[in-house]
Amino acid sequence: MLETPPMWFLALAFLGAIGPLVFIHEYGHYIVGRWFGIGAETFSIGFGREVAGWTDKRGTRWKIGWLPLGGYVRFTGDMNPASMGQNLDRLSPELRARSFHAKPVWQRALVVFAGPAANFLLAILIFAAFIAANGAPRTPAIVASVLPGSPAAQIGLQRGDRIVGIDDKEVRRFDDLADYSRLRPNEDVLLTIERQGRTFTASTRLAEVREADRFGQTYRVGRLGVATGQRVFEPVPAWLLVPEAVGITASTIENTAVGLWQIITGRRPLEELGGPIKMAQVAGQVASIGWFEFVQLIAFFSINLGFINLLPVPMLDGGHLALYAVEATRRRPLGARAQEWLFRGGFAALMTLMLVATLNDLASVGLWQTLGRLLG
Known part of the structure; x- marks a missing residue:
């Protein structure tokens, strides 16, 4: 049995895995927004106080926050990282033309979807490279x-x-x-x-x-x-590499959805839900085995990040897409107060989920057993 790597190695492996994935996700939002002429005020990897950053010639502040558990792009016209919009009437004509919320609903939907799509694309490219090098399982x-x-x-x-x-x-x-x-x-x-x-x-x-x-x-x-x-692994022609990789990605998304649904419906215990600590533990353990396995893990992490962000929960990309679907159906967006309450509810749900996952993580590393022995 292999020993679990030290904490510093787990932390480095976690940052080495999640940092690039968050960047890819947010860059998907950013680049599609640029294609549609939307201004970006902030591109942040991590939350909280800025640790390092710079401002480019377009006026976008690229920065790194001290809490490396996500990121965001704040587009022109956004009130906050959750992309709640300002009143467009208060913006100058120049800012209104570059505002995210002034764009047609289909453009906003594509900008939002581009983040998870970038994560799926990264996984497809990694799988395609592995299939090219090793063949496809047959x-x-x-x-x-x-x-x-x-x-x-x-x-x-x-x-x-x-x-x-x-x-x-x-x-x-x-x-x-x-x-x-x-x-x-x-x-x-x-x-x-x-x-x-x-x-x-x-x-x-x-x-x-x-x-x-x-x-x-x-x-x-x-x-x-x-x-x-x-x-058995069989060589795959170059023109079939991407379809093969897409198939593996689709199968992984399906398995992820099934596992989550089993937890929601009680067929799997809630204790199996993991969070950042568990991700760090897995990242460090896999990284200690080798680069090949670690890059494969990054592909699976990327798929999970894209999938989770597509869940129809306010604050996540899927929640925004659900609101845009309502807007497209009603021909007008929900009122600001309704959106605010939905985002508050989504934030509360995400924080509750994060708390449960963190408690599970702490249990998986033996914290509660250690405290019990110390207090006993």
């Missing part, structure tokens, strides 16, 4: 062995069976089966199986196992109980 979902007493054994799966579907999802490779099963411990699934030219279905309940990583941390996962042959 291990077929053909059973090489069955674990005795497992769900697979209970329904009579045999060596040589090909699993072509699980529930309503097509299984083209073994990773499809493994990823789907991993997220569904103790859940019933319906398998579609090919055996000697005959196709049939069988239902079973996936087992729940505790899987440990190389640092001794355990995770609750679902398991069917089959093994396949040697993992």
